[in-house]
Amino acid sequence: MMTASLRQGDGFAGRADAVYETLIRAHQTLSDEESAALNARLVLILANEVGDPAVLEQAIALARRSLRPADPDHARP
Amino acid sequence: MSHGLSQNPRFSSAPMHEPTGGSRRRPVVVIGAGPVGLTCAIDLATRGVPVVVLDDDDTVATGSRAICWAKRTLEIWDRLGIGQRMVDKGVTWSVGRVFHGEQELYRFDLLPETGHRRPAFINLQQYYVEEYLIARAADFPELIELRWKHEVTDLTRTAEGVRLAVATPDGATTLDAEWVLAADGARSPTRTRMGLPFPGQRFEERFLIADVRMKADFPTERLFWFEPTFHAGQSALLHRQPDDVFRIDFQLGPEADPELERQPERVMPRVRAIVGEDTPVSLEWCSVYSFRCARLERFVHGRVVFVGDSAHVVSPFGARGGNGGIQDADNLCWKLALVLRGEAPESLIATYDEERGHAADENILNSSRTTNFMTPKTRAERHLRDGVLDLAAEAPFARSLLNAGRLSRPCSLAGLSLQTPDPVPQAAGPRPGDVCVDAPVVDAAGRAGWLLDSLGGSFTLLVFAGAGAPDPSRLSGLPPGLRCVVVAGRPLALPGAEVLPGAEVLPGTEMLLDAEGVAGLRYGAGSCAAYLIRPDAHVAARFAEIDGQRVTEALARACGRSVTSAQEAA
Ligand SMILES: Cc1cc2nc3c(=O)[nH]c(=O)nc-3n(C[C@H](O)[C@H](O)[C@H](O)COP(=O)(O)OP(=O)(O)OC[C@H]3O[C@@H](n4cnc5c(N)ncnc54)[C@H](O)[C@@H]3O)c2cc1C
Numbered sequence: 001m002m003t004a005s006l007r008q009g010d011g012f013a014g015r016a017d018a019v020y021e022t023l024i025r026a027h028q029t030l031s032d033e034e035s036a037a038l039n040a041r042l043v044l045i046l047a048n049e050v051g052d053p054a055v056l057e058q059a060i061a062l063a064r065r066s067l068r069p070a071d072p073d074h075a076r077p
Numbered sequence: 078m079s080h081g082l083s084q085n086p087r088f089s090s091a092p093m094h095e096p097t098g099g100s101r102r103r104p105v106v107v108i109g110a111g112p113v114g115l116t117c118a119i120d121l122a123t124r125g126v127p128v129v130v131l132d133d134d135d136t137v138a139t140g141s142r143a144i145c146w147a148k149r150t151l152e153i154w155d156r157l158g159i160g161q162r163m164v165d166k167g168v169t170w171s172v173g174r175v176f177h178g179e180q181e182l183y184r185f186d187l188l189p190e191t192g193h194r195r196p197a198f199i200n201l202q203q204y205y206v207e208e209y210l211i212a213r214a215a216d217f218p219e220l221i222e223l224r225w226k227h228e229v230t231d232l233t234r235t236a237e238g239v240r241l242a243v244a245t246p247d248g249a250t251t252l253d254a255e256w257v258l259a260a261d262g263a264r265s266p267t268r269t270r271m272g273l274p275f276p277g278q279r280f281e282e283r284f285l286i287a288d289v290r291m292k293a294d295f296p297t298e299r300l301f302w303f304e305p306t307f308h309a310g311q312s313a314l315l316h317r318q319p320d321d322v323f324r325i326d327f328q329l330g331p332e333a334d335p336e337l338e339r340q341p342e343r344v345m346p347r348v349r350a351i352v353g354e355d356t357p358v359s360l361e362w363c364s365v366y367s368f369r370c371a372r373l374e375r376f377v378h379g380r381v382v383f384v385g386d387s388a389h390v391v392s393p394f395g396a397r398g399g400n401g402g403i404q405d406a407d408n409l410c411w412k413l414a415l416v417l418r419g420e421a422p423e424s425l426i427a428t429y430d431e432e433r434g435h436a437a438d439e440n441i442l443n444s445s446r447t448t449n450f451m452t453p454k455t456r457a458e459r460h461l462r463d464g465v466l467d468l469a470a471e472a473p474f475a476r477s478l479l480n481a482g483r484l485s486r487p488c489s490l491a492g493l494s495l496q497t498p499d500p501v502p503q504a505a506g507p508r509p510g511d512v513c514v515d516a517p518v519v520d521a522a523g524r525a526g527w528l529l530d531s532l533g534g535s536f537t538l539l540v541f542a543g544a545g546a547p548d549p550s551r552l553s554g555l556p557p558g559l560r561c562v563v564v565a566g567r568p569l570a571l572p573g574a575e576v577l578p579g580a581e582v583l584p585g586t587e588m589l590l591d592a593e594g595v596a597g598l599r600y601g602a603g604s605c606a607a608y609l610i611r612p613d614a615h616v617a618a619r620f621a622e623i624d625g626q627r628v629t630e631a632l633a634r635a636c637g638r639s640v641t642s643a644q645e646a647a
Contacts, residue, residue, distance in 0.1 A: 040460035041468060048474040 006058035085136040086208060088225045103129050104417050106241060106254035108229050108267055111138070112203065113385030113402035114260030115210035119157045120410035122217035123534070126417055129252065130214075130221065131243060133228035137207035140362040141288050144200045144316060144324055145299075145396035148188065149487040149512065150403045151195040152614070156533050159213040160195070163206065167199030168317050173299035175481045178306050182469045183476045187484060192595045193515045194527040198484070200318045202288075203399070232257070232270055238380050256413060257381045260402075265387035271378060277371025278445055280392060281331035282452040285338050287363035289348055290322050291356050301481040303466055307350040312451055312481075314394075315351070322361055325351065328451060335365035368392035368448065370441040376405075377430045384409060389437040391444035394451070400485040401440045405433050411612035415636060425637030428495050436488035443483040450480035487512040490615055497609075497618035497631040505601030506608075506619070513539075513614045516596035518564065518589040528596050531562045531587060533614035536632060539564065540623065541602035552586070554625025556632050561586040564596050611635055 012019050026042070027035045050056055105121055107114045110132035118128045146163065154160040171188040174181055187197035214221045230249070231242035238255040259267035268275060300315040307313070314326040327347055329338060337343060344363050352358055372389035376382060385402030409429045415421035453459040468475035490496060491510030499509050507513055513532050520526040532539065538555060542565035552561065563586055591597050600608065609618040609631050618631035633639040 036456070037460050037464065040457070041464040044461065044464050044468060044475065044478065045472070048472075 003054045004052050006055050006062065008062075085139060085204065087135050088211065088223070089135060090223060090225050090227075102238060102253040102255055103127065104254070105129070105256045105258065105413065106131065106239075106252060107258045107260055108241075109260035109262055109385075109387070110134075110207070110211070110223060110225075111260060111262055111385065111402075112143070112206050112210065112399055113406055114258065115207060115214060116153070116157065116403050116406040117258050117260060117384060117410055118221050118223075119159070119210065119213055119217070120406055121414060122214070122220040123157060124410065124414035125220070126410075126414050127220045128222070129224060129254075131224045131227040131229055131241075131252075133226065135225035137211070138203040141286050141324070141364055142203040143206070143393075143396070143399040144202055144318055145400075145484075146199050146201055146206065147396060147400045147485040147487075148193070148195045148197050149485070150400045151199065152515070152529055153403055153407045155195070155529070156614070157213065158216075159209055162209050162213075163201055164195070164199055166205055166209075166319055167201035168297050168319055169196040169199050170297045170299060170317075171197035172296075173301065173481070173484075175479060176300070176302045176305070177466045177470070178302075178304055180470060182466070182479065192517050192593070192599075194529060195515070198396070200316055200324075202318055202322070205319070206399075229261070229266065232267060232381070234379050234381070255380060255417070258409070259381055259383045259387045260385050261387050263386040263390045265383070267381065268373065268383065268387055271381070273373055273378070275371045275373060277369050277390070277441070279369040280367060280448050280452060282367060282448070283329045283331065283333040283335060283338070284366050284368070285327040285329055285333075285344065285347070285363065286366055287325050287327070287344055287348060288318070288322050288361040289325065289352075289358050290320070290361050291352060291358040292321055293323065293352055293356055295323065299482075299484075303481070308347060313351070314482075329365070331452075333365065338365050339363055370445045370448075372434075372437045372441060375430055376433060376437075377426055382409060382413075382426065382429065388433070389441065391440050392448045393444075394447040394482040395440070395444045395484050396482075397440040397444050397485045401436060401488075404436060404488065405429075407613045408433050412637075421636045421638060428493070428637060432488075432490045432493055432495070435490070435493065439488055440485075447480050447482050495611075495617060495635045495637065497634055499619065501601075501604050501619065501621050504604035504619075506599060506605055507616045509616050509618050511616055513608075513610060513616060514599050516591070516599050517593055518596055519592050521588060526589075528564070528589065529614065531589060532610045533612060535560055535612050536617075536635070537562055537610040538623075538628060539600075539608040539610050541597060541600060541606060542566070543602065543606070552623065555623075556625075556629045559628070559632065562589060563587070564589045564591050564600075564602075566591050566594060566597055566602075609635065 026038060030038060047056055104126055105128045107117050107128055107130045110130050114130055118130050121128045151160045151164060154163055172184060172186050174184045176182060214223055226246050228244045229241050230244050233240045238253060239257045241252045241254065243250050243252055259265060261267050295315060295317060297317050302313045305313045308327055310328040310330060312328040316324040318324055325348060341360055344360060348358055370391050373383055376388045384405040386398060391397045412425045412429055416423050416425055450462060453462045465475050465478045469479050489511050491508050493510060496509035513529060516528040518526055518528050537560040540561060540563045542563050604621060605619050606622045607620045608616050609628060611617045617635035620627060
């Protein structure tokens with residue numbers, strides 16, 4: 001069976017800078033704790049947008065692979 | 078009637094007179110007279126199998142244990158002739174509400190349609206459940222021997238079966254059994270004695286569970302609060318029970334001191350915070366629990382079969398413990414009866430392990446997900462959990478992530494070895510492995526009744542007659558002795574004669590009238606001519622048209638008599 005795969009190419013269609021700016025702006029005026037809360041909510045909202053748990057798994061795997069070794073929470077699966 | 082420790086009914090039994098040397102081998106001995114052991118005994122008795130039940134105590138469950146009994150459990154107890162008594166005494170509910178603080182986030186209805194005999198759930202104290210099962214067992218004096226104060230102290234597996242050492246009020250004795258059902262609960266001494274590991278997950282969180290008696294007007298619904306305003310902890314749950322008793326669960330956190338927290342002077346202020354100062358309240362029972370999810374790797378060990386909590390335990394959110402155990406009994410007993418009668422090979426018992434092991438995994442998965450949602454363990458988990466709660470008020474998708482308990486539903490056995498692959502996968506209705514759904518029908522005597530009353534007990538071919546009567550020549554090619562229930566949308570006309578509900582199309586055929594057309598719809602009668610129903614009311618096979626050969630093969634397979642194995646089903 002074919003499983004849907006995570007888009008790794010550029011999906012921003014020329015608006016990447018604007019998207020990045022939007023993400024940064026979302027955290028303006030927030031404390032670190034509030035930012036963490038905001039990120040969790042964004043993840044939930046975007047996970048629903050993605051829907052497919054298999055695609056989500058791939059996204060999580062990519063994110064974890066990209067963690068910097070110095071990061072205290074770093075752990076490879 | 079109050080059920081404080083001293084008021085429980087006490088039972089006694091005459092001394093067991095065993096011929097010395099254990100010359101009389103019992104077909105089945107059940108260890109433990111909890112809800113699961115008692116249900117096994119009654120089920121076996123309805124199949125004519127004599128059973129001895131040994132219990133180390135002489136009374137019913139004390140204090141706060143199972144209260145929520147699911148539709149499926151009630152249907153099983155209906156088959157055993159004790160469902161109505163449970164429903165008459167219990168309080169019926171199907172709606173759950175989930176709050177965050179004071180705000181209601183959502184409400185769910187577990188049975189939003191009519192046309193079912195039984196409700197989604199009843200609440201009934203476990204001591205009543207056991208009392209009624211004990212009373213029902215007494216209807217089989219020739220077949221069920223209930224032995225109180227009989228503690229199994231040792232177990233040896235022999236070539237012919239199992240030998241039990243039993244401590245009785247009259248001294249020690251031994252008992253030989255062909256089969257032993259270990260229904261001796263979560264701490265199963267049998268499990269320990271056999272050295273079987275019980276791996277799983279333990280949750281650190283502590284919960285105060287209190288049963289209080291009061292006249293209060295809380296609705297008969299499952300009320301669940303995250304971060305309640307009346308309790309400083311993470312969650313609370315409230316259920317109405319019979320006799321004006323309410324069950325309240327308070328989540329206390331992992332640090333709570335169980336000894337301290339169960340003191341009435343600590344408990345009552347928590348209760349008061351919910352019910353107010355003015356309502357008279359008395360504390361019936363309370364305890365502080367932590368929970369685990371665990372299971373035996375295998376439920377069948379030679380002639381010793383584990384059922385109920387001895388085989389698997391779950392946290393109680395979802396009411397999957399007792400309800401799962403009753404389904405164990407339902408799954409095992411017909412198989413055991415067939416094997417004892419020599420009508421199925423002993424290997425059929427291995428499918429109990431396959432099927433109920435699958436169910437246990439499902440129950441453990443669901444109940445541990447709920448417990449994890451309720452007890453976030455890191456800051457990241459906490460942010461996700463709180464995010465779900467805060468989003469749920471506004472965004473419907475977040476309500477589906479909100480997990481305040483996924484309540485017990487009948488497990489599907491689809492794809493497992495006894496079931497014949499589905500020839501009509503697109504058709505509506507239960508698939509092979511699913512449990513049969515109920516529907517209103519008119520029975521042979523013209524009385525309004527329920528489809529499920531005619532299914533289960535023995536293998537049954539459920540035939541949907543369509544516009545005309547099923548062709549008798551097709552029915553006559555069926556395996557001899559197979560029960561046949563024909564459901565017709567209107568009184569049937571056979572060639573030459575009108576056949577009314579109640580008349581027999583063929584000898585041994587029961588006719589039901591689907592007056593409202595609900596049964597036909599729920600079973601996809603347009604594309605499915607017949608269903609082969611197992612004695613536990615799960616579908617073994619279904620057929621686009623009746624074909625004696627196919628039915629015979631499916632029946633052999635469902636009895637474990639054919640060589641077709643799990644690989645083919647997969
Ligand atoms: C707080 C709480 C709430 C719960 N709520 C629910 C709910 O709402 N719905 C639900 O479905 N489930 C619920 N459960 C789970 C439910 O109570 C159990 O799943 C159920 O009792 C299991 O039944 P059982 O017959 O397997 O074992 P038990 O009820 O534990 O019975 C075992 C029996 O074996 C006997 N025994 C033990 N050792 C021996 C021996 N050596 N010789 C002879 N006899 C012996 C014991 O005396 C006992 O009578 C709840 C549990 C708890 C703790």
